[in-house]
Amino acid sequence: MYTVHFLDGKNIVLSQLLRQLPKVGDDLRIKGRKGKVLEIIYNEKSVNVNVHFEVKKKASAVAVQFGKKKK
Numbered sequence: 001m002y003t004v005h006f007l008d009g010k011n012i013v014l015s016q017l018l019r020q021l022p023k024v025g026d027d028l029r030i031k032g033r034k035g036k037v038l039e040i041i042y043n044e045k046s047v048n049v050n051v052h053f054e055v056k057k058k059a060s061a062v063a064v065q066f067g068k069k070k071k
Contacts (some may be wrong), residue, residue: 003046006030008053022049 039050
């Protein structure tokens with residue numbers, strides 16, 4: 001069993017105990033966000049996995065139609 005810390009930059013996104021380690025280039029889904037493994041760093045007690053998450057596009061504001069009102 002390995003203690004695995006998933007990192008986004010310097011922020012820890014998730015810590016888990018895993019039997020199998022992810023590989024570089026694997027696609028992951030953590031907390032509803034899609035990501036890809038960039039790098040794996042082995043420490044004495046744990047494993048740090050650097051993940052790059054896809055940027056979600058924000059929905060544009062809905063255009064309000066002015067005109068006839070419902071009666």
